[in-house]
Amino acid sequence: MKATLNNNLEAxxxxKAAYYEQPAFIADDPISIPHQFSRKQDIEIAGFFAAILAWGNRKSIINSCKRLLQLMDNAPYDFVLNFEEPDLEMLLKFVHRTFNAVDLFHFLDVLQYHYKTRRQTSFETAFSDHLISGDDSVEKALIGFHHYFFDAKIFPHLPKRTQKHIATPERKSACKRLNMYLRWMVRSNARGVDFGLWKNIRPHQLICPLDLHVARVARHFNLLHRTNNDWKAATDLTEHLKTLDPTDPCKYDFALFGLGVIERF
Structure with a gap:
């Protein structure tokens, strides 16, 4: 089905967004991982790992996340607060594609620094602290988060190889996985899929997660004209989606993803 008129396309x-944004969507998606938890910090940490590991087959992603959480005794927040070096030995063999224990140890160091050393009650501040009043997107939040995550003054022994696992608009990346994570944490949980835990970042500031499938469908509907799937493409797509819903453009991620991945549109 091809919608040509804007009002037809919006409808x-x-x-499609309403069809896919429902609890039945959760089981086969990486968002099922944070949905295993009820405590805010557990959701944040499990969701962060689920988003970062979200490349490849969805079943493989979910299995890797479950394996990682089992190594944390299915209590990620408690593990982050209390782990010591001997506790990391059990994680040495963890790997998901190119993400390995070296990367995981730095991620855990950052999380422990954030929650325990800085005594932050939410991971939101790792992003929202970098926004200023009037920002219309999360671009500065993502750039600031990358600097925070790889601050050599705080983490002098950080592994350079790990930087490839956290994208940034400064490198023109579409930041698909981080934008997906922010969507999970920020968008309302009224429909039972996203969580709506974070309040300092607003839904209208989110950028649509852009992958090959979403980009293909977006181009089909003339929502995206740029040929590269980069940061500019992600923001261009989001601006088009804001003409359909300026307050919640990323709800259409469900429509574009569902059409591209599930319906193979």
């Missing part, structure tokens, strides 16, 4: 995408 079509609204219907």
């Amino acid at each position: 079509f995408l609204n219907a």
Whole structure:
């Protein structure tokens, strides 16, 4: 089905977004990982790892996340607060594609620094602290988060190889996985899929997660004209989606993803 008129397209995408944004969507998606938890910090940490490991087959992603959480005794927040060096030995063999124990140890160091050393009650501040009043997108939040995550003054022994696992608009990356994580944490949980835990970042500031499938469908509907799947493409797509819903453009991620991955549109 190809919608050509803008009002037809809006109705079509609204219907698809509503169809996919429901609890039945959760089971086969990486968002099922944070949905295993009820405590805010557990959701944040499990969701962060689920988003960062979200490349490849969805079943493989979910299995890797479950394996990682089992190594943390399915209590990620308690593990982050209390782990010591001997506790990391059990994680030495963890690997998901190119993400390995070297990367994991730095991630855990950052999380422990954030929650325990800085005594932050939410991971949101790792992003929202870098926004200023009037920002219309999360671009500065993502750039600031990358600097925070790889601050050599705080983490003098940080492994350079790990930087490839955290994207940044400064390198023109579409930042698909981080934008997906922010969508999970920020968008309302009224429909039972996203969590709506974070309040300092607003839904209208989110950038649509852009992968090959979403980009293909977006180009089909003339929502995206740029050929590269980079940061500019992600922001261009989001600006088009804001013409359909300026307050919650990323709800259409469900429509574009569902059409591209599930329906193979």
